[in-house]
Amino acid sequence: MRRPKPKKSIGPKHRRISEAEEIELLDAWIEAGKPDSGSNPLAFPPPPPSAPVGRLADGGFSPYAGCKLFRQLPISQKTKDGLRPKYTEMSEIQRASLPHTLSGRDVLGAAKTGSGKTLAFIIPVIERLYRARWGPEDGVGCIIISPTKELAGQLFEELKFVGKHHSLSAGLLIGGRKDVDAEKERVNYLNLLVCTPGRLLQHMNETPNFECSDLQILVLDEADRILDAGFKYEVDAIISQLPKHRQTLLFSATQTKSVKDLARLSLKDPEYISVHSESLTATPERLKQIAMEVPLDQKLSMLWSFIKTHLHSKILVFLSTCKQVKFVYETFKKLRPGIPLKCLHGRMKQVVRMAIYSEFCEKTSVLFSTDVASRGLDFPAVDWVVQVDCPEDIPAYIHRVGRTARFASEGKSVLFLLPSELEMFRKLQAVETKIPIQLRKANTQRLQSISGLLSSLLVKYPALTELAKATFKTYLRSIKKQKDKEVFDLLKLPIDDFAASLGLPMTPKVRFMQQKASDKIASDSDEATDLREANGSRPASGEKQILDRSQEEEDDDVLFPKETSVEVEDNPAVVLPLKNPKKKKMKINVHRPIGTRIKYDDEGNVIPPLAALADSENLNLLVKPDKVKERYEKLKEEMKQRDKEDKVLNRQRLREKRTKEKMKLKRWREEDEEDDDPDLDEAENGAPKKSKLYFDSDDSADEKREDVNLKTDAISLAEQEALALKLLNSMHS
Numbered sequence: 001m002r003r004p005k006p007k008k009s010i011g012p013k014h015r016r017i018s019e020a021e022e023i024e025l026l027d028a029w030i031e032a033g034k035p036d037s038g039s040n041p042l043a044f045p046p047p048p049p050s051a052p053v054g055r056l057a058d059g060g061f062s063p064y065a066g067c068k069l070f071r072q073l074p075i076s077q078k079t080k081d082g083l084r085p086k087y088t089e090m091s092e093i094q095r096a097s098l099p100h101t102l103s104g105r106d107v108l109g110a111a112k113t114g115s116g117k118t119l120a121f122i123i124p125v126i127e128r129l130y131r132a133r134w135g136p137e138d139g140v141g142c143i144i145i146s147p148t149k150e151l152a153g154q155l156f157e158e159l160k161f162v163g164k165h166h167s168l169s170a171g172l173l174i175g176g177r178k179d180v181d182a183e184k185e186r187v188n189y190l191n192l193l194v195c196t197p198g199r200l201l202q203h204m205n206e207t208p209n210f211e212c213s214d215l216q217i218l219v220l221d222e223a224d225r226i227l228d229a230g231f232k233y234e235v236d237a238i239i240s241q242l243p244k245h246r247q248t249l250l251f252s253a254t255q256t257k258s259v260k261d262l263a264r265l266s267l268k269d270p271e272y273i274s275v276h277s278e279s280l281t282a283t284p285e286r287l288k289q290i291a292m293e294v295p296l297d298q299k300l301s302m303l304w305s306f307i308k309t310h311l312h313s314k315i316l317v318f319l320s321t322c323k324q325v326k327f328v329y330e331t332f333k334k335l336r337p338g339i340p341l342k343c344l345h346g347r348m349k350q351v352v353r354m355a356i357y358s359e360f361c362e363k364t365s366v367l368f369s370t371d372v373a374s375r376g377l378d379f380p381a382v383d384w385v386v387q388v389d390c391p392e393d394i395p396a397y398i399h400r401v402g403r404t405a406r407f408a409s410e411g412k413s414v415l416f417l418l419p420s421e422l423e424m425f426r427k428l429q430a431v432e433t434k435i436p437i438q439l440r441k442a443n444t445q446r447l448q449s450i451s452g453l454l455s456s457l458l459v460k461y462p463a464l465t466e467l468a469k470a471t472f473k474t475y476l477r478s479i480k481k482q483k484d485k486e487v488f489d490l491l492k493l494p495i496d497d498f499a500a501s502l503g504l505p506m507t508p509k510v511r512f513m514q515q516k517a518s519d520k521i522a523s524d525s526d527e528a529t530d531l532r533e534a535n536g537s538r539p540a541s542g543e544k545q546i547l548d549r550s551q552e553e554e555d556d557d558v559l560f561p562k563e564t565s566v567e568v569e570d571n572p573a574v575v576l577p578l579k580n581p582k583k584k585k586m587k588i589n590v591h592r593p594i595g596t597r598i599k600y601d602d603e604g605n606v607i608p609p610l611a612a613l614a615d616s617e618n619l620n621l622l623v624k625p626d627k628v629k630e631r632y633e634k635l636k637e638e639m640k641q642r643d644k645e646d647k648v649l650n651r652q653r654l655r656e657k658r659t660k661e662k663m664k665l666k667r668w669r670e671e672d673e674e675d676d677d678p679d680l681d682e683a684e685n686g687a688p689k690k691s692k693l694y695f696d697s698d699d700s701a702d703e704k705r706e707d708v709n710l711k712t713d714a715i716s717l718a719e720q721e722a723l724a725l726k727l728l729n730s731m732h733s
Helices: 019-033 077-083 092-102 117-131 149-162 180-189 197-206 229-240 259-264 296-308 322-335 350-362 394-401 419-428 451-460 462-481 495-501 511-535 551-559 564-570 609-613 625-674 678-685 717-732
Strands: 107-110 142-145 170-173 192-195 217-221 247-252 271-274 287-293 315-318 341-344 366-369 384-387 411-417 437-440
Touching: 019 117, 077 117, 077 149, 092 107, 092 117, 092 271, 107 117, 117 142, 117 149, 117 192, 117 217, 117 247, 142 149, 142 197, 149 170, 149 192, 149 350, 170 180, 170 197, 180 197, 192 197, 197 229, 229 259, 287 419, 296 315, 296 322, 296 411, 296 451, 296 495, 322 341, 322 366, 322 451, 322 462, 341 350, 384 394, 394 411, 394 419, 411 419, 419 437, 451 462, 451 495, 462 495, 462 511
Parallel strands: 107 247, 107 271, 142 192, 142 217, 170 192, 217 247, 287 411, 287 437, 315 366, 315 384, 341 366, 384 411
Antiparallel strands: none
């Protein structure tokens, strides 16, 4: 038998410290090297990559403020193992925020889109619960709130990737799912929740024993979007159920510093971190931005021409409303541009939205979307961002173009502006916004008009006609609801040409457009009246006011406003038509105080109301109590006599009714006696019917219940006795 070979010496083993020892070491390391409040860690010199990490030979700790590598941070080995396959070096927002967030401070972080804000709050979230030795029995320790479902799903995937070596439990709570009951069973045992505001509030209100009284850290991603008016009710209700002693992290590309918003969140001396505040541009440096003046009726043709000339690019197209996205997607899909098309909007089911998001991330295609895809979503390798409709403000523009040129990649964006929306270009070019955008003229030589093709599609597919009308109305409604009236003017839009560009044969009627038209006519008339009074001119007495103009003329005035001031100067005697709307009849207030009527005599004395009605001259009409009493007694006797007569009539009626019932029963008995002869029944009706079986008895299955009607009156007493004796003999035999 051979002797086993001796094992080779592999040198001294590194002792793996326990979890408790690692947590103690991390706490001491963080406390020893945390930066001062209000300081910028980017100002600290970064330690060299070869410098020792952790506890030093002299008993101190290595500095981590200003470091560039993740392995130089005071974080657990499990987190470092999760980061190693994909992340090694930190971005600027991570270098600036992680030293403060790991120290347990509240942070407001702002950085350009695609700069790595997600890791800036995922790492401190995992480390906070790890150092607290959080377990399933401790409940919810961290909540990450996202404004959209897609962004929440993306954050959840990143959280699973970084924390895959930890034993913490995490859950994704978003709307659009049908397994709410399954979520209610498990949500109390989850440590980290990634959710949207609506679904989180639903669990807070409906799930039994769901509480967040021990919450350690709250994160708001895209904080400016979550804190605006759209989520005000949900956020206020959620914050009211959270403990005030917690760590709060807010991250966004356009951060808020509103004192009112920060007071709602109960922040404690927050650290303001804006790594790109002194940058030359507010958008990614490798992003090339272009704006083009495009008339409203040429937008779809311009978009179609753009797609046809960029068939090998990944394009993200932004539109204002869900109906626009659906209409453009359905019509362009039938026109077949030669590149895969997809659409994404808030009216779609969550499963479909996530599938489309995944497909667009993997393949080259065109994605038509609303602003639901403008925040936080990381679409890899997007070549072009096309904004067909003007964004509502500058932060919305920054978030839209931020879907391309992420991290170190390059990207391009193009913005379509109407002639009435060129004010937005001037705002984007302002010095304080720091957005390098250029205005270029559209190349109309390569423009392919598709209005005729859309008209033929609407004829071929009637459902598209209704969708086109809805697109027309929702776009005008979105313009009407915009707050910046310097950029968005509903009365300057060529709505007839816009309807024709959608393929509609006639312009749909829109109620709020009619109201806008009437308001404009009234305002123009008031201005003309003021000018006429200033010039001292008065209208002629025989001049008529034109009040009953047709609706088409009103629409023409809206689309092509006239220079009223010039006309008044040339013809000062002409009076513009002034439309006086009819006053609506006021409703009578039934709860108003009721007045009283007082009448006086010739001497000035107040006459009682009833005394005024009396005839004082005819004394024979005075009331005599004795005669009144005698009359009432007489009426009472008459009523008693009539009552007796009514009772007699009622008794007689009941007696006749009972007599009729007795006669009816008597006839039935006589008919039954005639039917008692069985031979007569068999002769007339043929074979007798089979007896019915009843299954409501508790007897055994062998026993049968027979419906046998024995007529004892038809059998004589002697026959009955003979039958009984025969039965007894058969029993004893």
